[in-house]
Amino acid sequence: MFWRRAAHGRVGFRRSLPELGLLLLATLVLLEGSVLPLGAASSPETGITPGAGVSHGHADKNHSETKHKKPFPVLGLNYDSVKTPFEISLWVLLASLMKLGFHLLPRVSSIVPESCLLIVVGLLVGGGIKLIREEVPPVLDTKLFFYCLLPPIILDAGYFLPIRPFMENLGTILMFAVVGTLWNAFFVGGFLFAVCQIPHASLSHIGLLPCLLFGSIISAVDPVAVLAVFEEIHINELLHILVFGESLLNDAVTVVLYHLFEEFSEAGTVTVLDGFLGVISFLVVALGGVLVGAFYGFVAALTSRFTYHIRVIEPLFVFVYSYMAYLSAEVFHLSGIMALIACGAVMRPYVEANISHKSHTTIKYFLKMWSSVSETLIFIFLGVATVEGPHQWNWVFVTATVILCLVSRVIGVVGLTFVINKFRMVNLTTKDQFIIAYGGLRGAIAFSLGFLLDIEHFKDMREIFLTAIITVVFFTVFVQGMTIKPLVELLAVKKKQEAKRSINEEIHTQFLDHLLTGIEDICGHYGHHHWKDKLNRFNKKYVKGFLIAGERSKEPQLIAFYHKLEMKQAIQLVESGGGSKLPSAMPSTVSMQNIQPKNQPPPPKPTERALPQLTKGREEEIRKILRSNLQRTRQRLHSYNRHTLVADPDEEGFQDIILKKQKMMELDRKIKEMANYLSVPSHPKDSPTMSRARLASGRNTDFIPAQQQKGNKKSPGM
Amino acid sequence: MGATQTRSGQEYQELAERTGFSAEQIRNLHKRFQQLSGNEDTISREHLKSIPALANNPIRKQIIEAFFDKRNQHGNELGSYEEIGFEEFLMVMSHFRPPTLRTTEEEKEAMRKEKVRFLFNMHDTDGDGKITLVEYRKVVEELLSKSGTIGQEAAKAIADAAMLEVASTNVPNMGPDDFYEGITLEHFEEILKGLEMETRMHVRFLDVSTTNVYCGK
Numbered sequence: 061m062f063w064r065r066a067a068h069g070r071v072g073f074r075r076s077l078p079e080l081g082l083l084l085l086a087t088l089v090l091l092e093g094s095v096l097p098l099g100a101a102s103s104p105e106t107g108i109t110p111g112a113g114v115s116h117g118h119a120d121k122n123h124s125e126t127k128h129k130k131p132f133p134v135l136g137l138n139y140d141s142v143k144t145p146f147e148i149s150l151w152v153l154l155a156s157l158m159k160l161g162f163h164l165l166p167r168v169s170s171i172v173p174e175s176c177l178l179i180v181v182g183l184l185v186g187g188g189i190k191l192i193r194e195e196v197p198p199v200l201d202t203k204l205f206f207y208c209l210l211p212p213i214i215l216d217a218g219y220f221l222p223i224r225p226f227m228e229n230l231g232t233i234l235m236f237a238v239v240g241t242l243w244n245a246f247f248v249g250g251f252l253f254a255v256c257q258i259p260h261a262s263l264s265h266i267g268l269l270p271c272l273l274f275g276s277i278i279s280a281v282d283p284v285a286v287l288a289v290f291e292e293i294h295i296n297e298l299l300h301i302l303v304f305g306e307s308l309l310n311d312a313v314t315v316v317l318y319h320l321f322e323e324f325s326e327a328g329t330v331t332v333l334d335g336f337l338g339v340i341s342f343l344v345v346a347l348g349g350v351l352v353g354a355f356y357g358f359v360a361a362l363t364s365r366f367t368y369h370i371r372v373i374e375p376l377f378v379f380v381y382s383y384m385a386y387l388s389a390e391v392f393h394l395s396g397i398m399a400l401i402a403c404g405a406v407m408r409p410y411v412e413a414n415i416s417h418k419s420h421t422t423i424k425y426f427l428k429m430w431s432s433v434s435e436t437l438i439f440i441f442l443g444v445a446t447v448e449g450p451h452q453w454n455w456v457f458v459t460a461t462v463i464l465c466l467v468s469r470v471i472g473v474v475g476l477t478f479v480i481n482k483f484r485m486v487n488l489t490t491k492d493q494f495i496i497a498y499g500g501l502r503g504a505i506a507f508s509l510g511f512l513l514d515i516e517h518f519k520d521m522r523e524i525f526l527t528a529i530i531t532v533v534f535f536t537v538f539v540q541g542m543t544i545k546p547l548v549e550l551l552a553v554k555k556k557q558e559a560k561r562s563i564n565e566e567i568h569t570q571f572l573d574h575l576l577t578g579i580e581d582i583c584g585h586y587g588h589h590h591w592k593d594k595l596n597r598f599n600k601k602y603v604k605g606f607l608i609a610g611e612r613s614k615e616p617q618l619i620a621f622y623h624k625l626e627m628k629q630a631i632q633l634v635e636s637g638g639g640s641k642l643p644s645a646m647p648s649t650v651s652m653q654n655i656q657p658k659n660q661p662p663p664p665k666p667t668e669r670a671l672p673q674l675t676k677g678r679e680e681e682i683r684k685i686l687r688s689n690l691q692r693t694r695q696r697l698h699s700y701n702r703h704t705l706v707a708d709p710d711e712e713g714f715q716d717i718i719l720k721k722q723k724m725m726e727l728d729r730k731i732k733e734m735a736n737y738l739s740v741p742s743h744p745k746d747s748p749t750m751s752r753a754r755l756a757s758g759r760n761t762d763f764i765p766a767q768q769q770k771g772n773k774k775s776p777g778m
Numbered sequence: 779m780g781a782t783q784t785r786s787g788q789e790y791q792e793l794a795e796r797t798g799f800s801a802e803q804i805r806n807l808h809k810r811f812q813q814l815s816g817n818e819d820t821i822s823r824e825h826l827k828s829i830p831a832l833a834n835n836p837i838r839k840q841i842i843e844a845f846f847d848k849r850n851q852h853g854n855e856l857g858s859y860e861e862i863g864f865e866e867f868l869m870v871m872s873h874f875r876p877p878t879l880r881t882t883e884e885e886k887e888a889m890r891k892e893k894v895r896f897l898f899n900m901h902d903t904d905g906d907g908k909i910t911l912v913e914y915r916k917v918v919e920e921l922l923s924k925s926g927t928i929g930q931e932a933a934k935a936i937a938d939a940a941m942l943e944v945a946s947t948n949v950p951n952m953g954p955d956d957f958y959e960g961i962t963l964e965h966f967e968e969i970l971k972g973l974e975m976e977t978r979m980h981v982r983f984l985d986v987s988t989t990n991v992y993c994g995k
Contacts, residue, residue, distance in 0.1 A: 485876045486977045557972055563940045564969045568897070570921055571837065572979060575900075578841040579874055579981050581831035584810045587982050590831070597834065616922055619932045622939065 154185070155436040173541045175288040175439050179534070182443015190447055205508045206396075207387075209438050212430035213284055214397050215382050217308065218404030219427060225301045232480050232488075233302060236496070237309035238342075240472045241279050245317055247468040248461070249275025255460045263457055266521050269325040274525050276317035277510055278465060278532055282503030283307040283397075284438055285533075289501060289541045296554040299492060303499040311397035312346035318509060319393065326517060349395035353402025356385035360403070361410035361607040368609060374419035375426060378411060410607040413620070417627075438504045445507065446530050452523035461528040462535055465502070473497040491551050498544055501536040502529075566621050793865065797872035803983045807871060811864050820861040836923045840900050845870050849899045856905050876980035890976040891967070897979075898966050908960030911941050944969055 139146075158181050162169045168177070226233070249272035256263040256271065286307045290300055320338045360381035367374045382403045389399035412420060473496050481487045488496075510529045513522050548555075577593040580586070615623075790801050799807070814829070815821040826832070826842045835841065846862060848855040851869050859866065873896045877886050901909045901917050915937040922933050945958040948965040961969075 485980060485982065487878070562943055562969070563936060564943055565972060567918060567921065567936070567940055568970060568973065571897075571917065572973075574835055574837045574921070575841060575897075576874075576979070576981055578832055578835045578838065579871075581829055581835070582810075582814075582826065582841075583807070583871070583981060583983070584813070585982075585984060589981070593834075616924075618918075618921060618936065622932065622936050625939075 151437060151440075152433060155433055155440055158440070159432070159436055171542070173289050173292055173537075173545075175285065175435075176538050176541055178436055178439035179443040179446075179537065182440035182445075183447060184443075185440065186444035186447030189444070202508050202512045205438070205441075205504065206390075209434045209441075210284075210505070211383060211386050211396075211400060212427065212434045213287065214308070214386075214400045215379075215404055216427040216431035217283065217287065217304070218401035219378075219382075219408055219423075221401065221405050222297070222301065223405060225297050226305055229298065229301055229305070232484060233305035233309060235476055235480055236302065236306040236473075238313055240306065240476055241281075241310040241313040242317075243472045243475075244279030244465075244468045245272065245276040245313075247275070247471075248279055248464045249273070251464050252457070252460060255456060258456065263454065263524075266524075267325075269321055270518060270521055273318070273321035273325055273513075274528070276314060276321055277506050277525075278461065278502060278529060279468070280310045280314040280502070280506065281307040281500045282505050284435055284505070285501035285503030285537055285541075286499060288435055288439070289537075289544060290499065293545050293548050294556045295495065295548060296556055298486075299495050299499075299553070300556070302492075303496055308397060308401055309346075312342060312349060312395040314505075314509070315393070315395050316342045316345050322513075345393070345395050346398060348392065349389045349398035350402040352389045352392075352394060353385045353399035353404075354406045356381050356388070356399075357403040357406030358607070360407040361414075364407075364411045364414040365607060365609045367415065371416045371419055374415045375422045378407065378423050379426070381407070410604070413604075413608045413615075442504050442507060442530075442533065445511075446534075450523045451527045451530075453527055454524050457524055458528045458531050462532055465532055465536075469500045470497045473500075491553055494551070495544075495548070495553055498540055498547065501540060502533050503537065504533070507533060563622060563625060566618060570618060793868055797868050798875055799868070799872065799983065804868065806984050807868060808864060811867055820863050821867070822861045834924075837920050840917075840920065843903075844896070844900050847899055849905065850896060871983075874979065874981045875983070877976055886976050890974075893975045893979045894967050894970055895963065897970075897975075898963050901966075906960075908962055909966065910960040911937065914941055914961070 155178075158178060159174075162174060162177055249268075252275065253266070253268045253271040256266045281303070283304065286304055290304065316338060320334070320341070324334065360377055363377050363381070364374060367377070382400055385399045385403040386396045389396040415423075473493050477488050477493050477496075506529050507526070510522075510526050513525065515522060518525070573589070573593070577589045580589050790804050793799070793804055794801055797804075811821070814825050816825070823842055823846065826845065827838075832838045832841070843858070844850060845867065846858045846860070848857050848859065850873070851866060873893055875889075877889055881889070898909070901913055903913055903916070915934060918937040918940070919930060919933040922930070941958075941961075944961050944965055948968055949958060
């Protein structure tokens with residue numbers, strides 16, 4: 061069999077990988093199954109209790125000493141004291157290996173989104189554990205979810221949030237998040253109550269308020285699920301930011317509604333005053349969350365100003381301040397998600413100006429890594445928790461929930477778009493509306509909120525609710541998640557354009573901003589360009605000077621952008637070895653001399669050369685090599701997702717690269733001089749760093765023989 | 779109050795058809811025009827320069843020039859006016875209208891070309907149909923004009939880099955002795971392709987009658 065496998069070559073190799081993956085999976089399932097339920101399963105409320113294991117070990121020791129003296133144990137087994145960290149590590153390892161496995165199976169991962177596969181894995185693991193031991197550990201512990209698994213994902217989203225499209229569409233996003241979620245909650249809750257009144261459904265014990273509570277849990281679009289699915293379909297920026305922004309901002313609404321209905325389910329009735337207080341509460345929760353986040357963001361930015369001497373802990377500040385913002389918001393029952401987003405978005409421009417390049421890379425990598433692992437774990441746990449239950453399947457309730465969710469989402473989106481389009485400059489088309497409606501995925505947050513429901517108060521209802529929530533989550537993630545990609549293709553929805561962010565685009569974007577502000581001023585009314593301009597000027601004048609260290613606080617945005625671009629190019633040069641290898645993007649043969657104003661004389665005929673040191677062919681060769689190393693390639697700032705992170709090499713090599721570049725330019729110049737030795741020599745360089753060959757300013761102060769002067773007049777000049 | 783009151787609804791109608799504004803918008807813009815011109819029939823550069831809010835704008839001169847540029851009047855003339863009337867004012871403003879739901883794809887394409895040409899005219903100050911390196915440098919210098927001396931030196935390098943990029947994207951295979959004379963309208967359109975001008979380059983024009991200063995969206 062061996063030789064036959066080897067003979068198949070590549071095919072054989074490919075076939076062995078899935079088998080390897082399955083083998084790994086089986087091993088892990090067995091391992092987890094036997095290891096995890098060994099100790100006492102931790103209860104949902106107490107969470108992690110490492111102390112118990114240690115005391116257990118001590119008790120054992122004392123116990124054995126009172127008996128009789130045993131021979132000194134050379135090898136012992138003490139699993140209890142490492143139990144919890146061991147299990148956690150095992151889960152994380154499983155998650156990471158699963159991720160690895162999926163990318164080795166390209167065919168499967170192109171049809172089925174990763175989130176679905178992960179839930180299936182979770183189901184298998186949960187099933188495996190259940191088979192081996194009767195009980196499954198409650199892994200989707202609410203505290204674990206909200207304090208450990210969710211924050212990295214949200215921080216990653218907030219830190220890398222594209223501010224410009226977010227702000228431009230903020231009105232629309234808020235409409236969808238607030239009004240849309242409210243509509244969904246009341247529609248689903250209300251109709252479900254009507255459904256519960258059906259005589260034979262055995263649901264009559266569910267009152268109106270529990271139904272509304274359920275509606276509020278199930279109506280919120282989930283950022284984790286949206287991120288997981290949308291990341292793979294590469295949809296255009298506008299739709300992405302609309303759905304994703306909605307999923308982030310509806311947290312405030314969900315928090316308020318949840319607490320509101322939970323309080324009143326116990327009380328039994330709701331008055332108008334309570335409704336009014338609810339509205340106030342919403343404003344407090346939302347704005348409070350944002351303020352807390354912004355505050356921590358500013359403090360983090362200020363701290364980063366002084367980290368010049370201890371670069372190593374810079375990333376730590378970013379993470380810890382953000383986490384503190386999240387926790388502080390949770391203390392006051394404010395929206396933790398909004399705090400986290402605000403913190404990340406506020407601190408980013410200032411922190412990025414202050415920290416070193418390596419720290420920037422570290423932050424990027426760590427955030428992507430943590431959010432990636434978190435997301436994987438969440439989906440796996442969702443699968444495990446499904447197997448565990450507790451479940452109570454009620455056909456009527458579950459089908460009604462699924463249908464109502466879909467219907468309310470569609471009606472909500474269509475209705476809101478109709479209103480929104482009156483105020484938007486760029487209207488949302490039917491295709492856009494369809495994608496927005498279809499992209500309203502529910503996920504683990506809904507499940508955790510359901511899990512959080514008090515067992516006592518919702519005695520018979522909790523299981524039904526949980527089952528229904530799981531069904532909706534599965535439905536949206538599997539059905540909608542799998543079909544959205546072919547639908548996007550079918551409807552020919554605009555895809556994400558590769559963000560070139562070339563220097564030209566930057567110049568013209570800034571130019572356009574100023575132009576539009578100017579036109580608004582001429583028209584005489586203060587539109588949002590005016591206020592944006594005012595904010596920018598305020599930022600430049602006061603805030604930047606306060607939060608950014610040293611020289612960079614005065615650097616205009618265009619120059620900062622240009623320097624960043626130059627650095628990326630220099631780094632590319634390092635990566636390509638600085639040698640004769642051509643960079644991979646489309647190279648062009650255009651170099652600086654092509655755009656110089658042509659007042660240099662045309663090259664003299666070969667017979668007139670006084671220095672025939674190089675043959676024409678050799679000279680061309682040398683020129684080509686030099687030029688290929690100085691080529692401007694089309695710059696692409698990759699819009700990365702978690703699967704493709706461009707490596708950032710050393711910063712220290714940077715200085716060497718500048719020197720190398722300058723040396724090459726000297727060489728190039730010298731060769732040109734040899735060929736056209738009667739030409740005007742270039743002026744010495746005056747730009748401090750990263751300058752390319754300067755353009756001759758056009759003044760001929762040197763002696764030029766008459767023949768060449770005639771050539772001068774003939775050449776086209778500007 | 780003179781000639782202004784004889785403008786009838788019919789004239790507005792004609793202007794509306796030519797520029798695409800609604801009658802209400804034209805009325806509001808007319809009020810603003812009169813305010814700027816001090817109730818005269820024409821405005822000059824000084825009138826526009828005296829708008830206080832424009833003082834902070836780094837490209838103020840270019841914006842004002844654009845109003846007096848004959849090329850923006852949808853005709854084929856070159857050169858610039860000394861003073862412009864309301865019609866010319868409106869013509870320039872019409873470049874900033876947003877597309878509506880009812881705008882077809884061809885109309886959007888035409889709109890985009892219009893807007894890109896407007897921008898091109900702003901950069902191509904000598905009117906020869908090309909943005910040369912010197913002109914491009916001027917653009918970047920103006921953008922950085924509020925940033926002191928650091929700005930001026932970097933401006934040259936940035937403009938050079940930008941020009942190089944335009945050349946390499948549009949004419950990738952130039953020989954060593956070829957000369958890239960300047961950015962033509964086509965090349966300019968090419969580099970701005972990613973920015974979706976038809977949706978970005980617009981200003982909200984008021985539909986309801988207002989007084990001087992109106993805060994809001």
